[in-house]
Amino acid sequence: MRLCLVRHAIAVERGLPGFADDASRPLTQEGRERMEAAAAGLRLLMTANALLTSPLLRARQTAEILQNAFGVEDSRVSEALASGAHGALFDDANATGGETVLAVGHEPFLSEALAYALTGDSAGMSAQFKKGAAALVEFHGPAVPGGGVLEWLMQPAALRAVAGERPAGA
Template structure:
């Protein structure tokens, strides 16, 4: 399985309704659409897009899907802030029949997941807002090989 991580785009710094209601700003919308356009151009669109329930992640996933010309995302509560690698792997087992699966979520969860899957915990991996990370993962051991990490600045 190819696992693609897309960190949500740039969002509001504050929302009176709380962290879960922070919306994307224009830059975040642009980042999300650029990621979708890139994977469409490279013919590497995921088979399914799974997203955190937080507004900024849902909006990122929706803009990505629109730009990538694919069906909308599926909300998965386990991708919310605080996702740990072990939980992610257990939940991803349900999607094992897909060739490419995308998760849209948050930091520091994604960096921890990348480090855990690559076996390089504590190495200082940081997934920037709007960045794409793709890994080839091999169940049942769930070890991975990095395919690419593209920061949003290179998607312009």
């Protein structure tokens, strides 16, 4: 199986009036537009047939963009993507039966999940997921701690460039 970890797109800043509840912060218009372009680039790099998302609004909205870009019908909420329960995330991914599963979540949990996939230890390495970044991990069989091989980690500007968007100032 392949697991593609994706950080949610740019959302409304924490603590702004009307957005005191972190779980209900939506994507900004800029975040939506950038994620749509990044999703187009991601779609050129891979296919997916299942999707997991954190229950937080910004992740669900990002997942919706990915679901539309990939035409994924199997979309499920995974509490593990909001809590950092990496073993439960792998269980949820395996339970989809998908060959390639998109998993939309948050930092620092995604960096920890990547480390857990590659080393078996959530603190076993350091990685950075900017908002809208993605990493593809391949497992030979089901997702298990330490059983993954990193195919790539791409920041959102690189994904947008794959889709043909010119970098600012170019």
